[in-house]
Amino acid sequence: MTVRPLRLCVFGDSFVAGVGDPAHRGWVGRVTEHALGELPIDLTVYNLGIRRDTSSDVRARWQSEALARFPRECDNRVIMSFGVNDTTLQDGSLRVEPAETESTLAAILEDAASHGWPTLVVGPPPIADEQQNTRTAALDERLAALCQGLTVPYLHTFSHLAGATSWMREAAQRDGAHPSAQGYSDLAELVRADIAAWLGTPAESVGGRV
Amino acid sequence: MTVRPLRLCVFGDSFVAGVGDPAHRGWVGRVTEHALGELPIDLTVYNLGIRRDTSSDVRARWQSEALARFPRECDNRVIMSFGVNDTTLQDGSLRVEPAETESTLAAILEDAASHGWPTLVVGPPPIADEQQNTRTAALDERLAALCQGLTVPYLHTFSHLAGATSWMREAAQRDGAHPSAQGYSDLAELVRADIAAWLGTPAESVGGRV
Numbered sequence: 001m002t003v004r005p006l007r008l009c010v011f012g013d014s015f016v017a018g019v020g021d022p023a024h025r026g027w028v029g030r031v032t033e034h035a036l037g038e039l040p041i042d043l044t045v046y047n048l049g050i051r052r053d054t055s056s057d058v059r060a061r062w063q064s065e066a067l068a069r070f071p072r073e074c075d076n077r078v079i080m081s082f083g084v085n086d087t088t089l090q091d092g093s094l095r096v097e098p099a100e101t102e103s104t105l106a107a108i109l110e111d112a113a114s115h116g117w118p119t120l121v122v123g124p125p126p127i128a129d130e131q132q133n134t135r136t137a138a139l140d141e142r143l144a145a146l147c148q149g150l151t152v153p154y155l156h157t158f159s160h161l162a163g164a165t166s167w168m169r170e171a172a173q174r175d176g177a178h179p180s181a182q183g184y185s186d187l188a189e190l191v192r193a194d195i196a197a198w199l200g201t202p203a204e205s206v207g208g209r210v
Numbered sequence: 211m212t213v214r215p216l217r218l219c220v221f222g223d224s225f226v227a228g229v230g231d232p233a234h235r236g237w238v239g240r241v242t243e244h245a246l247g248e249l250p251i252d253l254t255v256y257n258l259g260i261r262r263d264t265s266s267d268v269r270a271r272w273q274s275e276a277l278a279r280f281p282r283e284c285d286n287r288v289i290m291s292f293g294v295n296d297t298t299l300q301d302g303s304l305r306v307e308p309a310e311t312e313s314t315l316a317a318i319l320e321d322a323a324s325h326g327w328p329t330l331v332v333g334p335p336p337i338a339d340e341q342q343n344t345r346t347a348a349l350d351e352r353l354a355a356l357c358q359g360l361t362v363p364y365l366h367t368f369s370h371l372a373g374a375t376s377w378m379r380e381a382a383q384r385d386g387a388h389p390s391a392q393g394y395s396d397l398a399e400l401v402r403a404d405i406a407a408w409l410g411t412p413a414e415s416v417g418g419r420v
Binding site: 020023047052061064065069071 | 227246255256278
């Protein structure tokens with residue numbers, strides 16, 4: 001079996017960066033470790049999460065950062081995961097309105113398709129703030145509907161992590177937003193099979209191409 | 211004790227990215243885990259290593275990637291580690307001549323100082339190619355001398371990892387360049403105390419500022 005080279009850039013916020021994990025691995029590190037062990041792929045993953053980044057912040061930087069990491073001859077793919085910073089109140093108003101988050105994701109997906117980079121979206125998780133969680137849950141549905149219409153795979157995390165979970169307990173014990181190792185491990189467990197299946201599917205057969 | 215926020219961007223090549231480590235951690239992940247456990251700092255580390263990047267490739271992208279990750283109010287710092295791709299032969303000639311690698315690092319350090327970002331350099335490691343290693347060892351000395359003249363901390367890795375080491379054994383068993391978990395663990399062990407001491411020293415007291 002030929003081992004094909006695949007480069008994956010994961011863009012997003014502090015949850016992508018793994019803030020709070022004492023092992024500095026987060027869900028991206030755990031998903032990558034599993035994929036490296038399971039898939040017959042020469043896989044290289046770049047974690048490009050940034051603390052406090054909104055959808056707009058990601059949009060401003062992601063293409064140049066991806067282009068620096070994607071050789072022309074590789075199967076190059078993108079995961080996007082943002083939203084919690086968008087639903088955060090700052091000086092009494094939302095950092096990013098839901099309609100703008102949606103149009104920003106739509107623009108990102110269109111640009112990714114124009115480059116020929118298959119893209120997958122991981123939805124925003126809950127934090128220890130019920131009012132913000134109401135907004136995030138609504139944004140999660142909105143972004144999922146957008147992706148469904150574009151046949152871009154979308155992995156929900158919010159409903160699985162909300163409630164009496166390790167994610168919520170660790171977030172409340174720490175800074176109110178970021179879990180520790182168990183929360184990230186649970187999130188990784190939620191998404192890793194779908195991400196592995198997506199990585200294992202040839203680029204011409206995954207959704208989201210236009 | 212006040213917990214001060216510190217952001218660290220680590221730029222470089224595939225050794226920074228941790229290529230070959232089945233745990234997707236590399237030396238940066240291991241050093242970060244230790245630092246998170248030991249230092250009274252709100253530390254966030256961004257791994258910005260890219261496969262095949264030379265010094266010139268890093269120079270072209272590092273400032274915009276750092277600016278996207280450094281909030282104005284934080285203690286923002288940079289680690290640079292490159293050189294092995296520079297000493298690689300491609301179509302019979304060096305990808306980057308040593309004099310150019312040196313002038314590129316000098317320019318990077320000058321730009322870092324102008325931003326007020328303390329910088330530390332980790333020297334290039336050996337690979338399973340003795341002729342290239344001779345070139346890399348010479349480049350290592352050249353870059354170390356440059357840093358010494360600028361009072362920028364420089365951590366040698368080459369001489370410690372060359373010879374009958376896990377690093378060399380794993381590199382030879384794999385693709386000829388990248389070790390596996392033990393090699394990266396050994397490299398992390400080499401540099402982690404010095405990096406922790408540097409991170410623990412207030413920005414105004416570390417070297418390399420102009």
